[in-house]
Amino acid sequence: MKKDLGAKTLVYPTPVLVISTYDNEGNPNAMTVAWGGICCSSPPCVTISVRKATYTYGNLMAKKAFVMNIPSANYIQEADYFGIESGKKENKFAKTGLTPVKSELVDAPYIREFPINLECKIIQVHELGLHTQFIGEVLNVKMDETIQEKGDQAVIEQVKPLLFAPDSRDYYGIGEQIGQAFSIGKEIG
Numbered sequence: 001m002k003k004d005l006g007a008k009t010l011v012y013p014t015p016v017l018v019i020s021t022y023d024n025e026g027n028p029n030a031m032t033v034a035w036g037g038i039c040c041s042s043p044p045c046v047t048i049s050v051r052k053a054t055y056t057y058g059n060l061m062a063k064k065a066f067v068m069n070i071p072s073a074n075y076i077q078e079a080d081y082f083g084i085e086s087g088k089k090e091n092k093f094a095k096t097g098l099t100p101v102k103s104e105l106v107d108a109p110y111i112r113e114f115p116i117n118l119e120c121k122i123i124q125v126h127e128l129g130l131h132t133q134f135i136g137e138v139l140n141v142k143m144d145e146t147i148q149e150k151g152d153q154a155v156i157e158q159v160k161p162l163l164f165a166p167d168s169r170d171y172y173g174i175g176e177q178i179g180q181a182f183s184i185g186k187e188i189g
């Protein structure tokens with residue numbers, strides 16, 4: 001038997017992403033987004049959904065660019081802070097001590113301390129309702145030099161990304177590897 005929960009965005013888990021932008025004066029800002037992810041493989045594109053009330057919304061519309069930063073679980077406090085305070089009132093980079101670095105490709109900064117940074121040019125904007133969806137074409141990905149792509153440990157285990165549960169609003173870390181995709185299913189036949 002099943003029970004009906006009604007119309008909700010109950011998708012488990014969502015990623016925890018930090019979107020960094022510049023405002024019109026060139027001040028860097030960062031906000032946390034859990035409504036986002038991959039939306040096209042070729043051209044490589046990612047999606048984020050942002051409310052108009054945020055400072056980031058104006059920056060996205062003005063600059064047509066953002067960096068999608070993947071925070072490591074070591075930075076859980078900073079990632080949460082970026083999702084609580086607004087750049088309208090606070091200089092969030094000064095408060096956290098994290099470092100905005102100007103992208104050479106798009107008019108947005110990336111966060112040096114976060115292990116992966118996707119430099120994105122906005123190619124589509126969709127008004128959906130409470131949220132506006134921004135589609136960013138990924139022009140480049142930066143990754144910490146210390147992360148080994150062919151090491152003993154998988155990249156995801158080195159990055160230690162955060163996961164988000166939308167109903168309880170809890171953060172989770174990743175678990176262990178439990179199977180190989182496009183492979184384990186073949187055992188069925």
Ligand SMILES: Cc1cc2nc3c(=O)[nH]c(=O)nc-3n(C[C@H](O)[C@H](O)[C@H](O)COP(=O)(O)O)c2cc1C
Binds near residue numbers: 049055087
């Ligand atoms: C875990 C988490 C996920 C969030 N996801 C989103 C989201 O997907 N879209 C959104 O508009 N706001 C989201 N928020 C809220 C914004 O990050 C928050 O309103 C922030 O203060 C906006 O910053 P800004 O005004 O400096 O742009 C999230 C907050 C947290 C803590």
